[in-house]
Every structure is written in structure tokens, then in C-alpha cells.
Amino acid sequence: MTARPLTIEEIEEAAQGFKEDLQRAANRAVRQKGTDKALAALESIEAINSFVYTLKMRAGSDLHRAAWPARARSVHIPAGVNEASKKRAKKAKKEPG
Numbered sequence: 069m070t071a072r073p074l075t076i077e078e079i080e081e082a083a084q085g086f087k088e089d090l091q092r093a094a095n096r097a098v099r100q101k102g103t104d105k106a107l108a109a110l111e112s113i114e115a116i117n118s119f120v121y122t123l124k125m126r127a128g129s130d131l132h133r134a135a136w137p138a139r140a141r142s143v144h145i146p147a148g149v150n151e152a153s154k155k156r157a158k159k160a161k162k163e164p165g
Contacts, residue, residue, distance in 0.1 A: 076127055083120050087113050 074082075094109035 076124060079123060080120055083116050087116055090116075 090109045090113050094106045094113075097103070097105035097109060
């Protein structure tokens, strides 16, 4: 049997299964008044969510682009404009207030 890397989708499916199991454990702990166990299970769910989110970000997912409006885009500032801006800032610092 040869090993192959898992896809993000496969990892998400496995994470979803783990989260469902942890949610059931949290529910059971609440019914049994085991708040420490319930809290631990809920924190584990948060850790799994954080792991999957970080994994997507590092894998080059477009998820991070959802925070930017559709019309937003990076702007290239030409070197000449950038230098002129720096000169103007230096001149403003030298002039008395």
C-alpha cells in the first residue's frame, strides 16, 4: 500500500467526524453535570476549527480573500512617486511647526 498526501477536503471530512464525536461527548458531559469534561470537548472543537482554518490558509486557499471587498485590489505605486513622497515628508519634518 502506498501512502499519498491527504487533500484538504479529506482532512475537513475527518475533522468534521472528530467534531461530531466531541460534540456528542460535550452533550453527554452536560447531561451528567461534568462541566469540566464538556468544556474540554468544546475547546477541542475550537482547536480543530483553528487547525483546519490554518491549514487552508497555508495551502493557498481563497478563504482569506473573503474578507476583502470584491472591488479591492492591490495598488502599485511607482518608485518616483514613492521617492517624492519621502522627500516631502523629510521637508515637512525640517520645517518648524
